[in-house]
Amino acid sequence: MAAPSGLIAHGLFEDLQARTDEDTAIRDGLRDIIQTWEKQNRSITYVLSRGHGTPIAKLSELLKSAEEPLGKAVETVGKLAEVASKAPYYKFNGMWSRQMQDLVFQILFWGWLGGYENGGGEVKSGRLMNIEEVGEYLKVPVNLKDEDKFHLAIEEYLHALISLVEELARLARNSVTMGEYERPVLINQFVKDVLAGFQILNLKNDSLRRRSDSLKYKVKDVEDIIYDLSLRDLLPKKE
Amino acid sequence: MSEYKQEQPISPYMAMFEEFRKELDEHHDRRERIVKASRDITAASKKIIFTLQRVRKLGVPLPPYVNKSNEEYWKTIETRFREIAPDVQNVNAYRYPQLTWGNQEFMEALSFQHYLETQTLISYEQAKSRVAALCGDGPTVPLTIEDYVLGIYDMIGELMRFSITAMALNGNLPAGEPRKAPAGEDSPMINGEETAAAPEEPRNVLTDMRHIEQELEFFHPGPGTPFEKDVNGKAKVMHQCIGKVELANYSLTVRGKERPKGWRPDLAERPKEEDTRAEVETF
Known part of the structure; x- marks a missing residue:
């Protein structure tokens, strides 16, 4: 398929294709991680939804048992951040924003019930983890304004x-x-x-x-x- | 009054929300600026394209009146690009999808003008450096592969209008100036077959459109992306555009010589495509 002389610069579309394929590879990598993440979020929901039927006296135990699935999800966020940082943050952010909102909600719920400062015994509920605390828990930066890196956004x-x-x-x-x-x-x-x-x-x-x-x-x-x-x-x- | 206020204790989260408000306001202001600029760039690009449709010759510098009347629109684009460039840097580079409206229309105007002047397809790198030049010494507005590719698809529609107008008015399909064969380069294509590298026949718009289509058909956007959806939609339109030029060319070949100069090929004769006539007649 020889193009007529000069109409299209040699390799023009091949180059665009190569760059597009790179994005596709990143997207595929992200999708796998996000699927795992989604399942982990569901495991957290499974544990924490029992909060609706657990008397305060037994809450401490329940919150402790949520820590393991929460930890797994946090680990996955770390993996995602690594892959996502190969591309500009907002290029693919829409792929995981939903899962991020979900997980942060679970963390906030767990934290509010008393999981964040759970020293055993009767838990003290009512504390809102602020965005910095959630970021720390997730081990990701929050609300980056200049640096183009993976982070937790205000909207999330x-x-x-x-x-x-x-x-x-x-x-x-x-x-x-x-x-x-x-x-x-x-x-x-x-x-x-x-x-x-x-x-x-x-x-x-x-x-x-x-x-x-x-x-x-x-x-x-x-x-x-x-x-x-x-x-x-x-x-x-x-x- | 002050007593009343004390009865409603201030929410302990106010400081946090005030911080959020500041950030969100900045974000919304940026978005608003980008949306406005994107609209202005779209409008200016459309006007540029409109003037370019008055050009009749291919592969030669534009007539002075075209450059003169488009000057203000290029200036508008330059001003708008410079205004929003700081808003789309670093982490905000891909934050505002609204940017792509203006960028695509800009790409359409830029690639159309480039084609008329040089009878070549502007490359992605050339287009990016053009945007950088418009942005001057400051930060540059990013032009994505999506902007580029979708703009090129739309450009084919302009080539269709350009060809049909030229055929109606001049009675022939626009082609470049006859050129000397370039030393040792690819041989030219005529009627889809390679010919010996002898004296080079000028390429015409239709063969160029077909070649661009061929190249674009080999280009695959990421599966399942909005980009893929856009490409699929535009590919259909592009194919129809080429069909329209082919049909006009056919009419011209079969009956053209019997008709007086200035007669417009009656595209509505083809059944199924009711919209053809309206689209062509707008020019």
């Missing part, structure tokens, strides 16, 4: 935080079922504080905006629970 953290609020609204209900009336009060304050934070963000019309819009309904769900408890005089008395 915020998505995870919205998931946490949704999960806690559910937990508030289930806590009542378990006869734990203090936890809904804790959750009520927490989700309000988070909502207040989201309200100062100028979000554009994207998925983060749509999800954050639903936060107020979750806050209301928890308020309704508090209302029900107060009506029946079930709220713990303030000392």
Whole structure:
């Protein structure tokens, strides 16, 4: 297929093909890692979802048992970061952003329940791990502004935080079922504080905006629970 | 009033969210600038292409009036590129997919002009250095392989319009100036067959379009990527464009001599393709 003299420079498309194939190879490598990661995320969900039926006294044990699957996922993130750093961060970031949001949510949930500072005994719930702490836990940098490297992005953290609020609204209900009336009060304050934070963000019309819009309904769900408890005089008395 | 405020304790996460707000605002501002610039670059490129469609000759420098009327549009592109170049550096290089709209249209204009002037396909490297030149001494806007390839696909559509207009007005398919055979290079292709390297017949637009198509058909974007989807869609359009030129050329060969000069090949005679006529008549 000899091109007519001069129309197309020799090797023009071969060169483009070679570069495109390099990207394809990176993408294939990433896809394998992400698949493993997805399974590991599911194992974490499997353990932590038992939090909805575990009384606080037994929570410490549950949180300990979540550490192993969490550790595995963190290991996978390390592998991914290594492969991903061969390309500009935002070139392939869309491939794993979802899994990242998922994992960060699980870490936040685990951390909120008391897993992050779990010294055995009765756990202390209600602590929000900030983005730096999550980054440290994942062993990746957070919110890089100049350096083009693998990192945890603000948007991913915020998505995870919205998931946490949704999960806690559910937990508030289930806590009542378990006869734990203090936890809904804790959750009520927490989700309000988070909502207040989201309200100062100028979000554009994207998925983060749509999800954050639903936060107020979750806050209301928890308020309704508090209302029900107060009506029946079930709220713990303030000392 | 102040008492009322104290009743609502400030969220302990406010400082964190304030930091997030700052970052997100910067991000949205960057995105807005890029979207706007991308639109301006698209509009300017379209205007450049429109002027270029008034050119009738191939492989020679553009007539002065074309350069003159396009000057302001190239200037717009230059200004916009320089404005957004700092926004798409380092970690932000691939962050704003909106950049590709303008880049593709720019590639279409650039490659079309390059083809008219030189009757050659601009290379990816040439296109990148052109963007770098427009950006001046400052940072450079990245031009991706996707931008380049998709722009070339669209350029074929411009070659179709260019050919059909030329055929309608001049009664022949545009071809380059006769040139001396280059020493020892590939032999030219005529009617798909290689000829002896004797005095070189000038290439015409249609054979060039076919060759670019051939090359593009061998190019495979990554499987399952949006790029692949775009390429598949554009490949279909490109094939139709070549078909339209072939049909016009056929009409010209079969009946052209019976018709007065200035007669437009009636493409609507071909059934199935209802849209053909409208598209051609816009020029």
